[in-house]
Amino acid sequence: MSRAGMLTTGVAVVIIGGLVALAAPAVAGAQAEISSWALFQPTAEPTTEPAEAAAESSAEDDAIGQKMIDELGDGYVYVGNGTAIPKNSPAGCGHPAWLHVGGKSASLSGDLVDRGEREFAAGTVGLDDEGEIVTYTVAPGDALFAIGDRFCIANALAISTLNHTRTIQPGEVLLIHPDGSIPWVPYYNPDDAPAGYQQIPYQLAVEAMSTAAAAGDIDAMREIFTDRLSALFPDPADAAEIAQALDVGDLHVLRQMFA
Structure with missing residues (x-):
């Protein structure tokens, strides 16, 4: 039996360029601190106590990670969401x-x-x-691969996607440690966009929202959202979630949503 076939988690293993991922349900790696996002969420009765649900998710993810490392060996490190990557990537980064x-x-x-x-x-x-x-504030001549190397971020190209941009510019303040408890607005198109969806108007509107968020201009964000962005979400609930954040006007939340 192959090494991959020895896994008993009941999920598939995919190896691409040294990165190993399991086709398992995503488990969010929310940070410990409680963001203000929770202050204006619906107060519906949860089906499971939050602490209990988080503990169960963490235990499941940890079990998947342990299985992967047992199979792949000490040369890999588990980074959550069914993904294991080689140690020392970037070089010198053991974890x-x-x-x-x-x-x-x-x-x-x-x-x-x-x-x-x-x-x-x-x-x-x-x-x-x-x-x-x-x-991280970008300096002239900076490049994503080197930023990743500096902070031991193995998938440095994801920094640009996280920050709703294709290129980084000097003086730009990049989010590199997102708050997992706050929703993030997809950059390229809404998560449920149908075939043939027109991405460019959506991306331009999201980029404009990101620029306004960085400037702390909530009024501009509200105008961009109303005039250009809100109608581009196939699911009205997604637009409503953003509208709610804009109504509250919490810049910490809005800068996470539109980093």
């Missing part, structure tokens, strides 16, 4: 971080470690109240 960006969520597995300024990654970091790395 690399991984950005999970997709659907309507964005989260980080692992810890960001600032290994210091280097060529193509000479910008400055932004810290939260606990001293954790959250943002």
Whole structure:
């Protein structure tokens, strides 16, 4: 029996370029801190106690990860959501971080470690109240691969998707540690976009929302959303969720949604 066939988790294993992923349900890696997003969520009675549900999800994900590492060996590290990657990717990172960006969520597995300024990654970091790395301000000449190398982010190209941009510019403040408890607005098209969906108007509107969020201009965000973006969501509930965040006007939430 092959090594992959020895897994007993009941899910498929896919190996592409050294990255190993299981075709298993996604498990969100929400951060421990409670964001203000929870302050304006519906108060419907949950079917499972939140702490209990989180513990069950974490236990399931940990079990999948342990199975993968037992099978693949100590040369791999599990980064959540059914994904294992080689250690030392980037080089010198024994425990690399991984950005999970997709659907309507964005989260980080692992810890960001600032290994210091280097060529193509000479910008400055932004810290939260606990001293954790959250943002990175782009310096002239910076490149995503070097930013990933500096902070031990194995999938550095995901930084641009997370931040709703195709290119990074000097002075731009990039989110590199998303808050997994806050929804994220997909960049390329809504998650449920039908075949033939016109992506360009949607992307341009999302980019405009991102620029306004970075500037702290909530009024501009409301105008862009009303005039250009809200009608582009196939599911009205997605537009309603953004409208609710705009009504509350919490910039922390809006900057996560439109990083």
